[in-house]
Amino acid sequence: MEDMDLIRQVLSGKHEYYEYLVERYQKPLINFLRGILRNEEEVMDCTQEAFLAAYRNLWRYSPKYTFRAWLYAIARNKAIDQMRKRNNEVSLAFDENWADQKEGPEEAWLIKERKNEVQGILEELPEHYRQVLYLRYHQELSYEEISLVLDIPVSSVKNHLYRGKEKLRQIMERRGINAGNGHVEPIISG
Incomplete structure (x- = not known):
């Protein structure tokens, strides 16, 4: 099911469909936030906060942009708030699973x-x-x-x-x- 179809379902009262969006974007969002926040606990907290904020504001979503981009914008703002709290520099960290495990x-x-x-x-x-x-x-x-x-x-x-x-x-x-x-x-x- 496409993102927009899932969003329509959620907005029509079938809130359980939001879980599909979370499953679809959770790992990429975590990897994105790891590039901003160095602390794994902060990454997980920020991920949860971003999904929660997106859910609460889903009625504001506009299909002008992809849901992923909209979610990342929310997550980035949450990460910036988190960094302001600890006043630390941003660093880009790459996914630790970059090396293909199938390789020798x-x-x-x-x-x-x-x-x-x-x-x-x-x-x-x-x-x-x-x-x-x-x-x-x-x-x-x-x-x-x-x-x-x-x-x-x-x-x-x-x-x-x-x-x-x-x-x-x-x-x-x-x-x-x-x-x-x-x-x-x-x-x-x-």
Whole structure:
């Protein structure tokens, strides 16, 4: 069932259908929030708060954007509130399960090493570049969806993507890492 169909069901009084949205987006939302909050307990609390806020405000949802983008925007605002409470820097952390468990031990080790190397490179980027790159290449959001999530104009999304990839390429060159024809997208997306 499509997101909009589920939302219609919930709004018509069949509240149990919201569970399908939670099941569909819980893991990706947790991974997104791990990129903002470092504390796993805070990630789980923020995830729960975001789903609860989305449920309470579901009547405000507009299909102009995907439900996922709308949910991520709510979650990001909850995460910012959480960070203000502890006044800490934002950091992008990649999913620990990045290495495919079906790979052999050597391949898994190489993938994990590459992940750690990319994570180190990304840590050198300013937060706004890391977030835009993560949302675009890991969450595969459109420019418009990223604009909604980060509450910035689409032109800024495009600018941050361009400059973020350029800075990433420069860092990789400085470290002697080959990005393959100068394209960093495969490196970012894993």
